[in-house]
Amino acid sequence: MRRLDLRCATSGASPGGHSAMQLLKALWALAGAALCCFLVLVMHAQFLKEGQLAAGTCEIVTLDRDSSQPRRTIARQTARCACRKGQIAGTTRARPACVDARIIRTKQWCDMLPCLEGEGCDLLINRSGWTCTQPGGRIKTTTVS
Numbered sequence: 732m733r734r735l736d737l738r739c740a741t742s743g744a745s746p747g748g749h750s751a752m753q754l755l756k757a758l759w760a761l762a763g764a765a766l767c768c769f770l771v772l773v774m775h776a777q778f779l780k781e782g783q784l785a786a787g788t789c790e791i792v793t794l795d796r797d798s799s800q801p802r803r804t805i806a807r808q809t810a811r812c813a814c815r816k817g818q819i820a821g822t823t824r825a826r827p828a829c830v831d832a833r834i835i836r837t838k839q840w841c842d843m844l845p846c847l848e849g850e851g852c853d854l855l856i857n858r859s860g861w862t863c864t865q866p867g868g869r870i871k872t873t874t875v876s
Contacts, residue, residue, distance in 0.1 A: 784813035789820060789827035822873070824848070825863075845873065 784790060789812035797805040810827030812820040821830030822845040830843040841852035846863035850871075853862050860874035 784811065786813055787815050787818070787829050788813060789829060791827060821845075840873075840875070846871075 789810050791808055792811050793807075793809040795807045797807075808827075810820055812827060812829055814820060814829035817832055818829040819832045819835050821828055821835060821843045823830060823843055825845065825847050828843070834840070834842045838854075838858040840854060840858075840861040844852070845861055846852045850863040850865050853864065855861060855872070855874070860872065863871045863873070865871075
């Protein structure tokens with residue numbers, strides 16, 4: 732194995748010698764930092780293998796729609812979430828999301844902001860879900876099972 736020894740010899744009157752060495756050191760430091768960042772990204776990608784979710788994210792696994800009844804559509808969806816400590820799978824802005832577990836325990840569904848922007852949220856009387864009322868009067872009811 733060969734050893735590379737970089738030395739900069741300067742005569743007393745050459746002011747550019749030190750700056751060239753400093754530039755070389757800075758370039759090596761920059762290259763080292765770039766290599767470290769690249770290795771961290773590669774290692775992170777290995778940990779997040781295909782099929783694994785990043786912490787705090789959700790994905791829809793199944794979505795079934797039943798439009799057999801007139802003027803009524805029943806949709807059932809199942810989501811898979813990788814929530815952080817103190818969070819649980821819920822709904823925010825009509826999408827699956829990780830929400831504070833307290834909301835689920837107390838069944839204060841509207842606290843997780845489940846409705847779209849501009850819709851009003853109301854709890855069902857038995858707290859089994861919520862309704863989202865659009866400005867035009869259309870109501871979407873969601874029950875939790």
